[in-house]
Amino acid sequence: MPSSPAPELPVLDDVEDAARRLEGHAVVTPLLESPLLNERLGCRLLVKAEMLQKTGSFKFRGAYNRVSRTGGRGVVAYSSGNHGQGVAAAAKILGLPSLIVMPGDAPAVKIANTRAHGAEIVFYDRDSENREEIAARIADERGADLIRPYDDARIIAGQGTVGLELAAQARAAEASLDALLVPCGGGGLISGCALALAGLSPDTEVHAVEPEGFDDTARSLEAGRRLANEAGARSFCDALMVPTPGEMTFAINARLLSNGLVVGDRDVARAMAVLFACFKVVAEPGGAVALAACLSGAFDCRGKTVAVVSSGGNVDAGTFRDALEGAGP
Amino acid sequence: MPSSPAPELPVLDDVEDAARRLEGHAVVTPLLESPLLNERLGCRLLVKAEMLQKTGSFKFRGAYNRVSRTGGRGVVAYSSGNHGQGVAAAAKILGLPSLIVMPGDAPAVKIANTRAHGAEIVFYDRDSENREEIAARIADERGADLIRPYDDARIIAGQGTVGLELAAQARAAEASLDALLVPCGGGGLISGCALALAGLSPDTEVHAVEPEGFDDTARSLEAGRRLANEAGARSFCDALMVPTPGEMTFAINARLLSNGLVVGDRDVARAMAVLFACFKVVAEPGGAVALAACLSGAFDCRGKTVAVVSSGGNVDAGTFRDALEGAGP
Numbered sequence: 001m002p003s004s005p006a007p008e009l010p011v012l013d014d015v016e017d018a019a020r021r022l023e024g025h026a027v028v029t030p031l032l033e034s035p036l037l038n039e040r041l042g043c044r045l046l047v048k049a050e051m052l053q054k055t056g057s058f059k060f061r062g063a064y065n066r067v068s069r070t071g072g073r074g075v076v077a078y079s080s081g082n083h084g085q086g087v088a089a090a091a092k093i094l095g096l097p098s099l100i101v102m103p104g105d106a107p108a109v110k111i112a113n114t115r116a117h118g119a120e121i122v123f124y125d126r127d128s129e130n131r132e133e134i135a136a137r138i139a140d141e142r143g144a145d146l147i148r149p150y151d152d153a154r155i156i157a158g159q160g161t162v163g164l165e166l167a168a169q170a171r172a173a174e175a176s177l178d179a180l181l182v183p184c185g186g187g188g189l190i191s192g193c194a195l196a197l198a199g200l201s202p203d204t205e206v207h208a209v210e211p212e213g214f215d216d217t218a219r220s221l222e223a224g225r226r227l228a229n230e231a232g233a234r235s236f237c238d239a240l241m242v243p244t245p246g247e248m249t250f251a252i253n254a255r256l257l258s259n260g261l262v263v264g265d266r267d268v269a270r271a272m273a274v275l276f277a278c279f280k281v282v283a284e285p286g287g288a289v290a291l292a293a294c295l296s297g298a299f300d301c302r303g304k305t306v307a308v309v310s311s312g313g314n315v316d317a318g319t320f321r322d323a324l325e326g327a328g329p
Numbered sequence: 330m331p332s333s334p335a336p337e338l339p340v341l342d343d344v345e346d347a348a349r350r351l352e353g354h355a356v357v358t359p360l361l362e363s364p365l366l367n368e369r370l371g372c373r374l375l376v377k378a379e380m381l382q383k384t385g386s387f388k389f390r391g392a393y394n395r396v397s398r399t400g401g402r403g404v405v406a407y408s409s410g411n412h413g414q415g416v417a418a419a420a421k422i423l424g425l426p427s428l429i430v431m432p433g434d435a436p437a438v439k440i441a442n443t444r445a446h447g448a449e450i451v452f453y454d455r456d457s458e459n460r461e462e463i464a465a466r467i468a469d470e471r472g473a474d475l476i477r478p479y480d481d482a483r484i485i486a487g488q489g490t491v492g493l494e495l496a497a498q499a500r501a502a503e504a505s506l507d508a509l510l511v512p513c514g515g516g517g518l519i520s521g522c523a524l525a526l527a528g529l530s531p532d533t534e535v536h537a538v539e540p541e542g543f544d545d546t547a548r549s550l551e552a553g554r555r556l557a558n559e560a561g562a563r564s565f566c567d568a569l570m571v572p573t574p575g576e577m578t579f580a581i582n583a584r585l586l587s588n589g590l591v592v593g594d595r596d597v598a599r600a601m602a603v604l605f606a607c608f609k610v611v612a613e614p615g616g617a618v619a620l621a622a623c624l625s626g627a628f629d630c631r632g633k634t635v636a637v638v639s640s641g642g643n644v645d646a647g648t649f650r651d652a653l654e655g656a657g658p
Binding site (some may be wrong): 024027028029030032033036051052055056089092113117172198227261273277278279280281282300312314317320321324325 | 352353356357358359361362365366368378380381384385421442445446501550562602605606609610642643646649650653654
């Protein structure tokens, strides 16, 4: 069997095209700054607040950009979380049917939210079934489009609009960025942002941030090839749990990223508390890792101008309360 | 002794002038929407997220507009909270010295935040001293400007930029506003917003929202004259505790507001939890009263398009955790 041709990687033009498509549909999330935290850290720190995006995470951007190019038969996605909500919300706005494949043990609130965005839900058994196969089969049966979470040029380009906005907002704030830190799971958000920054702010170093146990991109960047995480690893950062870097995303990241940084659960909880106290926003654990890298010293931000992306805020009240408590006063 | 002439009330032009002055200095806070909450409430609800403003509340707007017109001898304000931080932050940006008169028993975090914005702090004894007299005396001694929290045309005009932005953002979202609900303490924010809406969206009804025990504006609007709250009243909503409506603010509000609505502590805690879950933002109790009026039924929002201002997010972690817990899942 001949191997399929390598999928075409997105470029800056695709990110700018996505930005035009998202205009009036996505929230232009603010780039926040806290003089108090700046003083404490000895740096200038800017936070791109993507928890304020529609559906509570950046995922809406890529989903809308991708779903807006699909036919009338609708879309199918597999996701236990933010990608599913993004696809469902985008499909609803575009008047298309959506179906999300979710694990049977997904939290009730995520099921309810996905349903409220108008999606049909099909459950699968995490232990015995393969969600990608189920989603592909359903898409095939219905003539619907399967929307992958990150290995898709339109998804990457859509997420990259975070970087486009951020670069323009930093310029307006007279901030010349030394570094940008971005949470990294499959790598869609950071690869898109890296494309945008390479074009608009080429002197800015871009760093991936991952939680312990899911540092596949950090290790893969060092090795120069895609490495997997240990099977069965768990993390507080549910949104960042992937088996390996994406194929397309890693092809971009290997070329454009400086390196990968790793943070622990305690650092993440502390970052959630700082986002609460200094920026008045709600971050989910995976959405707090980039700030955590600055607070923990995994990234030395002193004397620099640094932007961090806070990628989402879909966290339940109990987890959030625990993070505030564990982080101390 | 002849009475002093009535101070000149601000008009829409003053609000537009303030907006130009704030450009590049204040955060253009987003107008957020949750399809899920819309469905639950049977309305279209938009939230103006002023907790994302510099210093964590709308107060920065009025303070910057006012302080930017002062001389080189600096500014003095009395405040245990958001106004003090707004004045200190504005003075710092403008390179002016600031002095804030605070009660000796103010929370450590508020003292630290005010100091971090570069202000000198003078403490007074809540039980035996009058903070207005102390602040006026210090301002007089130093030749500095005393910045009042709401009874000042430039302060009102600055807060009114919330309404200007909100009206433009609602238009961009194709939302024709039936009503705007705004938290009301001294009345600076709502009188400024009412000026903006009367000019830009004259069919929108504007309602004040106050906590139980501090419903002075609601009762004053009914009576057609300024009435006081009972001495010694306390509230969960510390930012909204004032003795009576302001003189200038009430002159505007009596002309432009529909009426006043009142909410209880439980409604406020529930609104804080909804702002957390549906909008991913941190509201302080006083910043959640307008949404609370929609959730409690004090305002019947069904079938309407309604905007609420969430005015600030300066709340300590313990209070916030209690609000999330008390509100249930």
